[in-house]
Amino acid sequence: MKSKIFILILFFSAQSIFAQNVQWSDNSARTLEKSRKEIGIFSPFTMGLTESLELSVHPIWFFMTPHIHIKKYWTEISSFQISSLHRLSYETPILKMLSKSGTGGVLPPTREIPQFIKLNNALLIGKSYKEQYITLQLGVDFAYGFGNSTMPDIEYFLVYPRTYALNHLYTPYVALDVTGNLYKKIDYNYHTDNFFLTGENAGFITEQAFQLIWRKSEKFNVRIGAIYTIGDFPYGKGNKILPTIDCLWAF
Amino acid sequence: MKNKLLKLMLFSSLIAMVSCDPFNTEIEKNSPEETVVKYTAGNIKTPVDKDTLKVVSWNIKFGGGRIDFFFDCYGDKVLMSKDSVIYNMNGVVAEINHLDPDIIFLQEADINSKRSAYVDQVQWILDNTNLNYGVYASQWQADYVPSDGIGKVNSGNAILSKYPLDDAKRIALSLIGDQSAVVQYFYLRRNLLEASVTIKDKKIYLLGTHASAYATDDTKKKQLQEIKNETVNLVKNKSIFILGGDFNTIPPNSKKYENFDDDKCAEGSDFASLGFKDELNDMQPFYDDYQAAISQEEYDAENSAFFSFTSDKNGFWNRKLDYLFTNGNFVKFSGLVHQDKAHGGAETMPLSDHAPLSVLYVLP
Numbered sequence: 300m301k302s303k304i305f306i307l308i309l310f311f312s313a314q315s316i317f318a319q320n321v322q323w324s325d326n327s328a329r330t331l332e333k334s335r336k337e338i339g340i341f342s343p344f345t346m347g348l349t350e351s352l353e354l355s356v357h358p359i360w361f362f363m364t365p366h367i368h369i370k371k372y373w374t375e376i377s378s379f380q381i382s383s384l385h386r387l388s389y390e391t392p393i394l395k396m397l398s399k400s401g402t403g404g405v406l407p408p409t410r411e412i413p414q415f416i417k418l419n420n421a422l423l424i425g426k427s428y429k430e431q432y433i434t435l436q437l438g439v440d441f442a443y444g445f446g447n448s449t450m451p452d453i454e455y456f457l458v459y460p461r462t463y464a465l466n467h468l469y470t471p472y473v474a475l476d477v478t479g480n481l482y483k484k485i486d487y488n489y490h491t492d493n494f495f496l497t498g499e500n501a502g503f504i505t506e507q508a509f510q511l512i513w514r515k516s517e518k519f520n521v522r523i524g525a526i527y528t529i530g531d532f533p534y535g536k537g538n539k540i541l542p543t544i545d546c547l548w549a550f
Numbered sequence: 551m552k553n554k555l556l557k558l559m560l561f562s563s564l565i566a567m568v569s570c571d572p573f574n575t576e577i578e579k580n581s582p583e584e585t586v587v588k589y590t591a592g593n594i595k596t597p598v599d600k601d602t603l604k605v606v607s608w609n610i611k612f613g614g615g616r617i618d619f620f621f622d623c624y625g626d627k628v629l630m631s632k633d634s635v636i637y638n639m640n641g642v643v644a645e646i647n648h649l650d651p652d653i654i655f656l657q658e659a660d661i662n663s664k665r666s667a668y669v670d671q672v673q674w675i676l677d678n679t680n681l682n683y684g685v686y687a688s689q690w691q692a693d694y695v696p697s698d699g700i701g702k703v704n705s706g707n708a709i710l711s712k713y714p715l716d717d718a719k720r721i722a723l724s725l726i727g728d729q730s731a732v733v734q735y736f737y738l739r740r741n742l743l744e745a746s747v748t749i750k751d752k753k754i755y756l757l758g759t760h761a762s763a764y765a766t767d768d769t770k771k772k773q774l775q776e777i778k779n780e781t782v783n784l785v786k787n788k789s790i791f792i793l794g795g796d797f798n799t800i801p802p803n804s805k806k807y808e809n810f811d812d813d814k815c816a817e818g819s820d821f822a823s824l825g826f827k828d829e830l831n832d833m834q835p836f837y838d839d840y841q842a843a844i845s846q847e848e849y850d851a852e853n854s855a856f857f858s859f860t861s862d863k864n865g866f867w868n869r870k871l872d873y874l875f876t877n878g879n880f881v882k883f884s885g886l887v888h889q890d891k892a893h894g895g896a897e898t899m900p901l902s903d904h905a906p907l908s909v910l911y912v913l914p
Binding site: 397398400401402403404405406407408409410451453454455456533534535537539541 | 700701
């Protein structure tokens with residue numbers, strides 16, 4: 300509780316100057332400028348294909364879970380920017396890698412894992428407001444397994460809501476993202492994801508994340524923060540706070 | 551400027567603090583008292599006034615019955631369905647009701663584990679037997695164990711009683727020393743669970759434990775010493791205690807101590823049986839100083855009558871791993887390992903890989 304109050308205090312004490320000179324990849328409705336490329340330690344490789352189309356692929360994760368992410372900016376209506384996000388991934392290779400005996404066995408070795416395809420689509424509505432940029436995201440994860448599945452849920456924080464659709468077909472979610480400048484080259488980001496779990500284990504999970512972003516230059520930034528999650532898991536109510544950290548390079 | 555930098559530093563410190571135990575396995579980060587979970591039955595049953603207490607110790611194998619799990623190498627089961635758990639727990643409850651203990655020491659009781667469908671087995675037993683109160687101390691806790699698909703786990707020792715329990719605390723035992731840091735982080739953390747019960751104005755300390763099963767170094771010896779040390783402390787304070795549990799080692803003078811017929815795990819595997827050749831005297835200090843439910847004389851006369859473990863559901867009990875000791879008074883020759891209908895009145899082989907051990911304790 301004390302940590303949440305502290306985070307809120309930081310949020311409301313933001314300085315008035317919003318001095319982001321270049322658009323970095325983020326969870327907002329904005330896309331990268333054309334030809335700008337970015338990569339992070341944990342963040343995917345992201346490239347601005349055009350002024351309104353952004354492509355992301357994680358260079359390591361791709362070989363375990365082939366995927367592609369696209370963010371498309373469509374139009375502006377009454378100062379609201381409208382974009383959409385589309386993610387397609389083939390989940391089975393990583394799940395089979397993690398289904399093993401001994402250390403690293405996230406899933407039991409004896410469970411049947413079908414060919415899983417996962418599709419995420421989201422509508423992003425963004426707007427600048429008092430030197431901050433606010434984005435509302437309305438999305439849904441779909442997943443379909445071709446074949447028989449006896450795969451159990453992976454009930455760990457952050458993973459569970461994002462893999463829930465594999466066993467339960469779909470997971471709707473609502474997200475809010477706020478970015479602003481705190482002081483000179485330090486920006487802040489607040490992001491919340493809220494998952495509505497359907498079916499047999501119906502429930503709700505919310506994640507609240509806060510990050511400080513140090514923009515050393517237009518080519519390098521460091522992001523450090525924390526994420527707090529609370530909600531309904533197969534075992535009942537669960538909550539956790541975890542650190543987040545990343546470094547991003549642009550070229 | 552200074553205030554802003556201070557806020558940044560405070561925020562960075564917060565990040566560092568919250569990241570220390572991401573899978574919530576470090577039980578010892580809380581105090582010995584805070585790590586104990588207290589239970590009460592949904593319906594309190596009034597115990598009958600008596601001169602002796604029936605005390606039982608039983609490793610209930612997390613409600614797994616005789617399902618062939620991967621760690622015994624007879625099968626590859628990892629996770630049970632809720633129906634299976636309830637079916638097995640009903641068998642456990644039926645046996646506990648048959649035994650009708652006043653106090654029972656449980657080992658491998660799951661309270662919130664994926665492998666046992668998140669059934670709280672301590673509450674289940676309290677709500678379906680004549681026992682009223684319980685204390686529980688975890689020996690294996692993790693938000694997620696990324697090994698063999700185990701997932702979330704919370705399993706440990708419990709002491710259940712018809713009478714209120716006080717002074718509960720969890721005493722941490724040594725961790726296995728020759729494991730890597732990662733394995734040790736996710737592995738079991740053995741404990742000695744202590745509580746007290748006051749009956750007819752006499753306080754009795756209850757100590758429940760479950761020593762290491764797969765250590766390949768001297769961890770088990772250290773754990774037995776730590777358990778013994780706590781009993782010595784109680785004796786110094788002129789306290790009466792009853793100690794019960796699965797010590798995972800055999801009594802002195804055991805005729806067979808290695809190459810058991812139920813050893814199916816390959817040599818070198820994490821679950822291979824190492825035998826007890828180097829441990830034959832490890833339990834002697836307990837026999838020297840305290841009264842055992844099964845005396846050394848009884849055991850020496852006929853080892854097999856007191857065997858309480860086998861991993862082979864189609865075999866028979868082939869070693870004694872379970873004990874009850876006191877510095878008070880057990881009724882002589884009242885100790886019994888409930889091996890089958892002829893010894894205890896019920897078939898216990900299907901219920902767990904351990905048979906329950908009972909004894910009568912004389913109230914002072």
